[in-house]
Amino acid sequence: MAAMCRGMDQGHPGLALYVDAERAFNEQYAAKMGVDVNRVFLCEPQYGQQAFKRIYEFCRDVLLMRQGLDPSTRERKGNEKQGYTYHYEPLPGGAWTGRAVVFIDSLAALMSMAEFERVEQGQFEGNQMAEQERMSSVGMREIVGIVSESRAALVITNQQRENISSGPMSFGPKKTTPGGSAPLYYASVRLETGRREQIK
Numbered sequence: 001m002a003a004m005c006r007g008m009d010q011g012h013p014g015l016a017l018y019v020d021a022e023r024a025f026n027e028q029y030a031a032k033m034g035v036d037v038n039r040v041f042l043c044e045p046q047y048g049q050q051a052f053k054r055i056y057e058f059c060r061d062v063l064l065m066r067q068g069l070d071p072s073t074r075e076r077k078g079n080e081k082q083g084y085t086y087h088y089e090p091l092p093g094g095a096w097t098g099r100a101v102v103f104i105d106s107l108a109a110l111m112s113m114a115e116f117e118r119v120e121q122g123q124f125e126g127n128q129m130a131e132q133e134r135m136s137s138v139g140m141r142e143i144v145g146i147v148s149e150s151r152a153a154l155v156i157t158n159q160q161r162e163n164i165s166s167g168p169m170s171f172g173p174k175k176t177t178p179g180g181s182a183p184l185y186y187a188s189v190r191l192e193t194g195r196r197e198q199i200k
Contacts, residue, residue: 014099016040017058019051021109048110048132052139055102055154056146063150064088065096100152107136108159108178133180140182156183 018025018040027037041058045051061071073089104110111119112135114128147154163176177183184190 014039014101015062016101016103017043017055019043019045019055019102019104021045021048021051021107022105024105045110047113047116048135048139049113051104051110052143055104055143058102059100059143059146059150059152062096062100062152063146065091066150068095100150102147102152102154104154104156106157106159107183110135110179130180132178133182136179137182140186144186156187158183 016039020042021044023044025042030040031037043051043054045054064071068091069088070091071088075087076084077087078084110132112131115131118124143154158177158179160175160177163174
């Protein structure tokens with residue numbers, strides 16, 4: 001994350017949205033690594049749908065800024081019968097040309113809204129099959145367009161799990177990642193990292 005944020009400062013100012021589903025973001029540690037925390041918007045969602053909505057809003061604002069409009073001056077006009085239109089004031093200084101990065105840390109830690117509501121009611125069992133996968137699939141479909149239009153980079157961290165269908169007589173990968181296949185299809189680059197040796 002620090003390397004990506006430092007990369008935003010190469011020639012142009014940048015902004016970042018950090019979706020901290022694991023509640024593990026340490027501002028002091030990030031600052032020591034060279035991250036300009038004043039340019040990082042921290043989002044701590046309660047469930048996945050909330051995270052994807054915040055990503056959509058961030059990329060929408062970035063797109064408006066690239067078009068020379070100020071997102072903070074949004075004004076709704078019209079009525080329910082005729083429909084609403086939104087008006088914005090020009091952005092001081094003209095169109096924004098910086099870099100924008102969105103981090104999701106991590107996809108495995110995002111729960112669906114239905115699961116969150118069950119937990120709030122004290123029900124820690126009864127998860128529906130592929131609930132997180134459906135949430136991830138819908139969320140990725142909703143944000144992929146605005147992420148592309150705003151020219152933002154989307155970085156998703158995930159975890160590995162043992163494939164329950166793997167065994168001595170089975171075929172295919174023995175490892176799988178939470179969130180289903182949607183993130184795999186939308187990804188331009190996939191990197192797998194792991195510990196090679198212990199640094200003392």
